[in-house]
Amino acid sequence: MSSTAASGGVVAVRALDPAARGAVVARLDRGTGVLEPARRSLRNGPVHLSTRAAAVLTSDKRRTELMVARGMGWKYAIVPLIEIHDDAAVGVPADVARALADEMESRGVREMTAVIAPLRAHADHLDAGGPVASSPLGRYMGLGGGGIISSLGGF
Template identity: 40%
Template sequence: MSQTADGRAALVLPALDRAARGRLAATLDTTSGLLTPARRTWRTRPVVADGRAHVWFAVRRRGVDLSLERYKGLRRATVPLVRVRRRYEASQSPELLLALADELERRGVRDVPHVVRRLRDQARWLEDGGDLRGSPLKALPRENVLLDLLSLPSP
């Protein structure tokens, strides 16, 4: 856990691409629950993690992101969790995944039980020395739409 510029506690989530060199992907302010992506567009902006926000996994060919959205998808913040490429693999640390799971659970975000369970499974997998290509998050079905996590079988 780090601190923001104004001294508040925050989870700092690094970018996972090979050229990131310590670049920031997003921060989650643990006081206010504001998830702030480093890159912003008209749709990708800071989102407050609360009971009106939805959380889901965006599973793509080269990795898995955690997406938090409000206002029927008009406002979204995305955090990279896993990147798997031919010659490069990266993941957020197990400690950071557990802290993120705890924070989302504490804030009561919608769809959180399934997301929290999978984040904790991923952290346990990494702590046990598992390979990223076979990790629980990478094993999720690839979709470009909102995953209905309730319909996924339990591991």
């Protein structure tokens, strides 16, 4: 299932794995600026988006994620952006990507790698009718945008 934005100032990020049946994996409270993952651990938990937070995109061959950490990286929250399931690329909807980018920019989150522009480019790409597989975020895992991984063929 893809992620969807909820009304009322809260953005609910839903699991990209169809087997998860749309379970919420993170919430962004636009009023307080808190990004809160559903699963918590000692280090994985709510992060306040502010100038003390840093954001990075992380990728491997099957997914691209947003990781936002506060302080020296002791506490972090991870949000899935694109994943491969059954040889199909699934990604967050445009409204979710745009909301994440807007909140990080307005609250002064530091980008350790380019984060805000790729999120907005992903949203614009989807709004223009482009498939997730050719999204600008896909290049981080070798899809679309000039990526070098060709094992997924039929995209």
